Amino acid sequence: MPEVLRGGVIGAGVFGGYHARQYARLPGVVLSAVLDAHPDRAAQVALPLGGRAFREMDAFLDAVDVVTVASPATFHAEHALxxxxxxxxxxxxxxxxVSVADAEKIRAQAAARGLVVACGHQERVVFRAMGLLDAPEQPLLLEALRHGPPSERSRDVSAVLDLMVHDLDLALSIATAEPVTAEGEGAIGPSGSWDQARAEVSFDSGFTARFDVSRMAGGRKRTMRVVYPSGEVEIDFVARTFRNTTPFDLNADFADTPAATDPLGASVEGFLQAVRGEAPRPIVNAEEAIRALDLAIAVERALEDAA
Structure with a gap:
């Protein structure tokens, strides 16, 4: 393992730029390369940060030690493999x-080569900063709302895979139970896929999780309510307000912690620590990412059945 890792980013869009800046600023790593089908876009991201722009995959891979895949979601499996x-x-x-079969290939092929795979469910960092991942009770109910205005980002997948998958992963992260049913309804928007969706997922413990996402809203809104036997937690992530009636020792000032201020940075740093052997695993591994994807696809099937 080299003392300084050479980081490479596939995809020069908005998220590719975010990841490139993380490699350029974190200790023990440099931004070495950015790959994009449009070399001018790759150069715009890479050159100001000291990296090089690439169009060919083989040359790009020769120039890096670790890779972030930030291309459109429909290319994630191809580029990761x-x-x-x-x-x-x-x-x-x-x-x-975008399919469990492809995700399983990523997991299996990485495991066969002893390679770390991390997935960008950065909301886990925020939950950890709150203390919710260590709550001593199992939840009874979760209600999550995630609305935002139209955007050109992630139009190759539905709002379920774009937005709801965050909250599906969070529900899975705080429940030891398994999801057993998914019901939903939605609306197809200008993207040609589900741009609005509401879903209810039932778990075998009796835990119920409800999700409401939209990328056709007039403004940004993101809230969550989690009910436990001893009380409930309400969070408004946009207004940065927090209400806790449980006896749990949660951090009401979580939004001001370094991790919650920059969850992407904490997530990428966790990946690099796992690569170096300084941490036993990344913050979200392939198995957990597959569980969230599997549940998201179940929700999409429920939307189609209800249409």
């Missing part, structure tokens, strides 16, 4: 893939 085949640990933005 190319990196793994070249022996590179990989951080894949969410969703890890």
């Amino acid at each position: 190319a990196a793994i085949a070249a022996g590179k640990p990989v951080y894949v933005e969410k969703p890890i893939a």
